Amino acid sequence: MVGAAMRTVEIAPTFEGWQAAARTLLREGVPPADVRWREIATGQQPSLIAEPVTPAPGAVRVPRQFLDIARLAASASDPARWQVLYEILWRLLHENHDLLKTDADPGVRRLNALAKREGEGAAPFVPPGAGLAELRAAAARCTGCELYRHATQTVFGRGPADARIVLVGEQPGDQEDLKGAPFVGPAGGVFDRALTEVGLDRERLYVTNVVKHFKFVERGKRRIHQTPRMSELTACRPWLEAELAAIKPGVLVCLGATAAHAIFGPDFRLMQDRGRFAATRWAPRTIATLHPSAVLRGEDEAQQARLYGILLEDLRLVAGV
Ligand code: SF4
Structure with missing residues (x-):
């Protein structure tokens, strides 16, 4: 049964669509258990429109690593991915900033499985025929093997x-x-x-x-x-x-x-x-x-x-x- 506080959030099925809605939900303090995600066709009006966000001084920052994984997970086809992403985001901000290092956590495992980023190697991240500057920028987002997880940066x-x-x-x-x-x-x-x-x-x-x-x-x-x-x-x-x-x-x-x-x-x-x-x-x-x-x-x-x-x-x- 759906609780009284349950929110149905319609989003374009893209990382940016999810991100915009997630920002609004976070600002309003809506926990993951109270959200139901629904995908709408690209071009349709989403139910939540986030204003452009300028991080407030001292605002809690989402680990860059999460954004990298979230982008990959967003391109998966599993409709549950938006919920998984929001749960992890919520827990990163409210429970444990280092959550992604807890490989045994079922939520983290689910996220990693959605992102399917390990074991594929760097090839999907390398822009073909790119110059050094473009390669450098792309390598900063590489999650082609597990080494990026604990290191500070590429x-x-x-x-x-x-x-x-x-x-x-x-x-x-x-x-x-x-x-x-x-x-x-x-x-x-x-x-x-x-x-x-x-x-x-x-x-x-x-x-x-x-x-x-x-x-x-x-x-x-x-x-x-x-x-x-x-x-x-x-x-x-x-x-x-x-x-x-x-x-x-x-x-x-x-x-x-x-x-x-x-x-x-x-x-x-x-x-x-x-x-x-x-x-x-x-x-x-x-x-x-x-x-x-x-x-x-x-x-x-x-x-x-x-x-x-x-x-x-x-x-x-x-x-x-
Ligand atoms: S070591 Fe880093 S840059 Fe190289 S494939 Fe693994 S994650 Fe990508």
Whole structure:
């Protein structure tokens, strides 16, 4: 039986249609249990028209991640999706701002199933033939694998579109995740020092990673890097392909084993095969060297110096091209 307070809300069956109605319902404090959603044909007048909303100072903010998932869920065909979306939105604002991290929650699971966003990889998010700026904007909304869920943001490549040299690492680290730029943490410090020593101007290089979201486990207050799985590497691959297609570099440098395997294949042995140019379909001169973080992981100063020397040696070859 429908309670006295039940509201039937008619919406155009689009994310924007739902969003406009949801804003009005939230403003009026209508709980999800009191709403029945009804889809109307596009062009018909919806029952609730929201005024344009300017967030009030201090207003509760909906996590960006929710908006990304909600957009995907809105394109599903299940008529219950509007209710699911509003329930989750309500709970995010009234119960738990971190609700989406609770994978076991039935509502979150339902939402994720509607969005069907995991396991599809980045391909549906990559605009075909796009330039770097458009790719970067699209990558910010990528939910092609589960890594976006716990990371702060997508860390897309940085550098000029006409860069002659592209360098590819594995994935962003803790600092990169927070700042939204690649190679800006401790490994980035080693990287910058090495570039300066060999005379490469970072401003003229394009620097990116095979995987665009930070993968980590939490240990106390620290976030410890985890190596991405093959499924995550595969999922994220379309972004790297699109970056390389847009830039068409003359020289491609793989930093570390993950990048080297992504470009040269699984049989590549970094310490044996590094420091030699080969032609690949991405660049006429492709080479691999150590990841700068490997230098930091050296057991003692002597080993760190030796590893740094290897990195310099290989980057000198790149600078000499
Ligand atoms: S890691 Fe790559 S594929 Fe996965 S969500 Fe991030 S950008 Fe998308």
